[in-house]
Amino acid sequence: MIKLLVKDGKPMFENQVSVVLYNRTMETYSNTGKILVMNIEEYSPDTTENQHKLFKALLIQGSQSSGYTYKEFEDELIDNFAPYKYQRSIMGEMVKIRKQVSEMNHKEFNIFIEQCIQFCAEFYEIKF
Numbered sequence: 001m002i003k004l005l006v007k008d009g010k011p012m013f014e015n016q017v018s019v020v021l022y023n024r025t026m027e028t029y030s031n032t033g034k035i036l037v038m039n040i041e042e043y044s045p046d047t048t049e050n051q052h053k054l055f056k057a058l059l060i061q062g063s064q065s066s067g068y069t070y071k072e073f074e075d076e077l078i079d080n081f082a083p084y085k086y087q088r089s090i091m092g093e094m095v096k097i098r099k100q101v102s103e104m105n106h107k108e109f110n111i112f113i114e115q116c117i118q119f120c121a122e123f124y125e126i127k128f
Helices: 016-029 049-066 070-081 106-124
Strands: 005-008 010-013 083-086 094-098
Touching: 010 016, 010 083, 049 070, 070 106
Parallel strands: none
Antiparallel strands: 005 010, 083 094
């Protein structure tokens, strides 16, 4: 992951590792004629333990109310509310797939859990 801050319209790399990764990427694709897709996201630290505890509590109550197993209920929430990421398929195409909980940053997880809580409140009358 390359981390940078844009200041006065110019990139300012967070650390030497980011500089090395950026330079390596530029060298690798220099003069290849390939089109690259770059995802730029606002940095947000990883999820917290309290967020995970809240999600686990929601999964326990949701699975009991819905009749799904814990894992089935988690998969349904991810399939419907998790943010997307892009990944290269075995055919070489970029495909859009849902992120797993462990791949979400703090901001993404907040949005995800809010949507899950709202869904559970509306369909299963679970209050948090």
